[in-house]
Amino acid sequence: MKRRQFLAAAGVAAGSTTLARPAIAQANPEIRWRLSSGFPKSLDTLYGANEVFSRYVSDATDGRFQVQHFAAGEIVGMPQAFDAVSNGTVEMVQAPGYYYYGKDPTFAVFADIPFGLNARQKHAWMTHGGGNELVNTFLARYNVHAVPYGNTGTQMGGWFRKEIKTVADLQGLKFRIAGLAGQVMQKLGVVPQQIPGGDVYPALERGTIDAAEWVGPYDDEKLGFNKVAPFYYYPGFWEGGPTVHLMINKAKWEELPKAYKAIVEAAASHANMDMLAKYDARNPAALRRLVAGGAQLRPFPQEIMEAALKAANETYDEISAKNEDFKRMYEHLRAFRNEEYLWFQVAEYSFDSFMIRARARG
Amino acid sequence: MKRRQFLAAAGVAAGSTTLARPAIAQANPEIRWRLSSGFPKSLDTLYGANEVFSRYVSDATDGRFQVQHFAAGEIVGMPQAFDAVSNGTVEMVQAPGYYYYGKDPTFAVFADIPFGLNARQKHAWMTHGGGNELVNTFLARYNVHAVPYGNTGTQMGGWFRKEIKTVADLQGLKFRIAGLAGQVMQKLGVVPQQIPGGDVYPALERGTIDAAEWVGPYDDEKLGFNKVAPFYYYPGFWEGGPTVHLMINKAKWEELPKAYKAIVEAAASHANMDMLAKYDARNPAALRRLVAGGAQLRPFPQEIMEAALKAANETYDEISAKNEDFKRMYEHLRAFRNEEYLWFQVAEYSFDSFMIRARARG
Numbered sequence: 001m002k003r004r005q006f007l008a009a010a011g012v013a014a015g016s017t018t019l020a021r022p023a024i025a026q027a028n029p030e031i032r033w034r035l036s037s038g039f040p041k042s043l044d045t046l047y048g049a050n051e052v053f054s055r056y057v058s059d060a061t062d063g064r065f066q067v068q069h070f071a072a073g074e075i076v077g078m079p080q081a082f083d084a085v086s087n088g089t090v091e092m093v094q095a096p097g098y099y100y101y102g103k104d105p106t107f108a109v110f111a112d113i114p115f116g117l118n119a120r121q122k123h124a125w126m127t128h129g130g131g132n133e134l135v136n137t138f139l140a141r142y143n144v145h146a147v148p149y150g151n152t153g154t155q156m157g158g159w160f161r162k163e164i165k166t167v168a169d170l171q172g173l174k175f176r177i178a179g180l181a182g183q184v185m186q187k188l189g190v191v192p193q194q195i196p197g198g199d200v201y202p203a204l205e206r207g208t209i210d211a212a213e214w215v216g217p218y219d220d221e222k223l224g225f226n227k228v229a230p231f232y233y234y235p236g237f238w239e240g241g242p243t244v245h246l247m248i249n250k251a252k253w254e255e256l257p258k259a260y261k262a263i264v265e266a267a268a269s270h271a272n273m274d275m276l277a278k279y280d281a282r283n284p285a286a287l288r289r290l291v292a293g294g295a296q297l298r299p300f301p302q303e304i305m306e307a308a309l310k311a312a313n314e315t316y317d318e319i320s321a322k323n324e325d326f327k328r329m330y331e332h333l334r335a336f337r338n339e340e341y342l343w344f345q346v347a348e349y350s351f352d353s354f355m356i357r358a359r360a361r362g
Numbered sequence: 363m364k365r366r367q368f369l370a371a372a373g374v375a376a377g378s379t380t381l382a383r384p385a386i387a388q389a390n391p392e393i394r395w396r397l398s399s400g401f402p403k404s405l406d407t408l409y410g411a412n413e414v415f416s417r418y419v420s421d422a423t424d425g426r427f428q429v430q431h432f433a434a435g436e437i438v439g440m441p442q443a444f445d446a447v448s449n450g451t452v453e454m455v456q457a458p459g460y461y462y463y464g465k466d467p468t469f470a471v472f473a474d475i476p477f478g479l480n481a482r483q484k485h486a487w488m489t490h491g492g493g494n495e496l497v498n499t500f501l502a503r504y505n506v507h508a509v510p511y512g513n514t515g516t517q518m519g520g521w522f523r524k525e526i527k528t529v530a531d532l533q534g535l536k537f538r539i540a541g542l543a544g545q546v547m548q549k550l551g552v553v554p555q556q557i558p559g560g561d562v563y564p565a566l567e568r569g570t571i572d573a574a575e576w577v578g579p580y581d582d583e584k585l586g587f588n589k590v591a592p593f594y595y596y597p598g599f600w601e602g603g604p605t606v607h608l609m610i611n612k613a614k615w616e617e618l619p620k621a622y623k624a625i626v627e628a629a630a631s632h633a634n635m636d637m638l639a640k641y642d643a644r645n646p647a648a649l650r651r652l653v654a655g656g657a658q659l660r661p662f663p664q665e666i667m668e669a670a671l672k673a674a675n676e677t678y679d680e681i682s683a684k685n686e687d688f689k690r691m692y693e694h695l696r697a698f699r700n701e702e703y704l705w706f707q708v709a710e711y712s713f714d715s716f717m718i719r720a721r722a723r724g
Binding site for chain 1: 422490
């Protein structure tokens with residue numbers, strides 16, 4: 001080859017490489033997104049999902065797609081975080097939908113409502129029961145796309161200063177419980193209190209409030225409620241399987257290359273189940289420590305559970321009468337739930353029942 | 363710029379691009395792996411995990427990492443598939459460990475053993491209880507690295523031609539049940555039968571065998587056992603939460619770029635929980651259809667469950683006495699299980715109990 005031909009060939013090669021470059025850059029662009037969590041970093045189970053998720057996203061893209069995560073309030077207050085995602089100021093927020101119950105009670109249905117689904121059923125509803133499609137149809141009007149991002153399992157019913165034995169004992173009870181669950185409990189005479197997490201301990205200690213619900217043994221232990229309100233009730237029937245969502249600005253989501261979408265979905269799915277596994281692995285030892293530290297376990301009396309179920313159903317009817325979105329999503333979830341328990345009562349429940357009895361006997 | 367300088371500059375550009383190319387190729391190499399499933403394609407829940415997994419891996423890598431999946435026997439027989447992965451002839455096999463119980467009973471512990479963990483507890487043990495680390499320590503000697511890849515939830519106890527009411531009814535009962543579960547049932551007088559899936563229906567019909575266990579409503583329905591063995595027992599106490607693993611040739615796993623490892627892990631984790639969600643979403647309607655088609659649901663009598671638990675514990679002691687690997691893994695799992703049920707009996711179980719009773723009342 002003559003020198004001129006060689007250089008020309010090199011030129012062509014350089015040209016075609018230059019043409020190819022933008023395609024590579026487009027396929028794997030460098031992206032830096034911000035994620036505002038609804039939780040403080042001290043809640044390592046809930047907040048930890050962000051670490052798991054962002055590490056996978058970064059690793060899977062050789063560091064090209066970075067998600068910076070921030071505790072609640074660090075870059076935007078929790079009440080404003082959803083709006084920030086909606087308008088694209090922040091790309092993502094980690095939150096259970098019921099944080100935005102005040103906007104529309106429909107937000108509560110896909111996080112959790114009293115007497116909803118357990119964690120496994122909730123996951124089945126979201127991914128193979130059409131649940132998360134309903135969520136995204138609803139959230140599209142806010143310019144938000146959401147993927148399931150965590151679950152705590154059935155929560156505890158909270159810490160009470162005094163034992164409660166009948167529905168009458170709930171009359172005037174000042175109970176820190178929020179949103180739809182508070183609304184249901186109000187029908188039983190409870191006076192729902194909304195107090196930030198950090199203020200709950202002194203309020204319980206002074207008797208400003210009579211009871212407070214939080215999450216479950218592992219998270220509750222950090223706040224030391226057992227020292228000031230020893231009766232630890234179960235189950236938290238208003239959170240049988242609460243889902244935390246990763247809510248993403250929809251326009252930005254749709255702009256992501258297909259590969260990044262797949263990576264976000266798989267990493268979020270991993271974080272989702274990883275949170276539940278962490279809770280399941282850590283709660284037993286925390287429960288032991290709490291009981292050793294004076295916590296007295298009490299099941300909610302059947303009478304209270306029954307009255308709460310009735311109150312919940314009334315509440316759902318009332319909201320459904322004036323909110324079509326709530327009605328649609330709630331009825332879909334309720335139908336799914338009834339079918340799920342038809343099956344769960346057979347194999348799962350009878351296996352667990354036997355294992356629990358066998359364990360009790362040693 | 364003179365023409366000559368321009369061409370030289372183009373040459374330099376071409377040269378530097380050429381230098382950069384291998385780096386890109388190394389970071390995102392084109393890879394084509396083969397995955398041999400332990401299941402036929404007709405089992406869309408179990409086999410479906412391969413479709414979910416390979417699609418995510420392909421999408422996340424813009425098609426550079428392709429996993430071709432094959433039904434059991436298509437490229438290698440199931441008994442040989444593990445060895446094929448071990449020696450690198452095939453990169454991956456999808457199987458529950460107990461398929462290789464004959465090699466070493468330790469393989470059964472990380473799939474499932476009688477009176478083990480339920481699906482959630484199993485997932486917690488694998489990912490946050492140290493379980494899968496034990497699995498990989500054990501499998502390293504076979505040059506295999508495994509990640510959890512699916513779970514069916516608690517299975518059914520199988521189809522019986524006649525009712526069984528006492529342990530005496532198990533005497534001489536020809537029951538299609540394999541591996542460790544068969545060994546345990548043998549202590550109760552059962553004569554375990556190993557018959558390929560396709561031959562079970564005629565064997566039940568002719569009475570060559572008396573009973574057969576398979577999976578649960580959704581999978582069982584396809585085989586039509588309800589027509590020839592109407593008594594459908596529960597729970598399948600030998601499979602409270604069976605884990606299917608994705609087993610990968612260890613040397614090839616270690617050669618994967620970090621990004622591909624992250625993608626495989628997240629996609630496998632997604633497939634893992636997706637399988638359980640599919641079962642949970644599909645089993646209820648299948649159960650309804652089976653009952654409408656003549657299946658008669660029966661819980662195993664308490665006497666049989668108790669006798670089986672005793673037989674299982676004896677079996678574990680016997681195997682542990684001569685197999686250190688089994689002993690180590692089994693004792694680790696057992697300790698985890700006992701702690702798990704301490705916690706699960708509180709919030710989870712009491713929530714499910716109430717929901718099941720409320721549903722039964724309508």
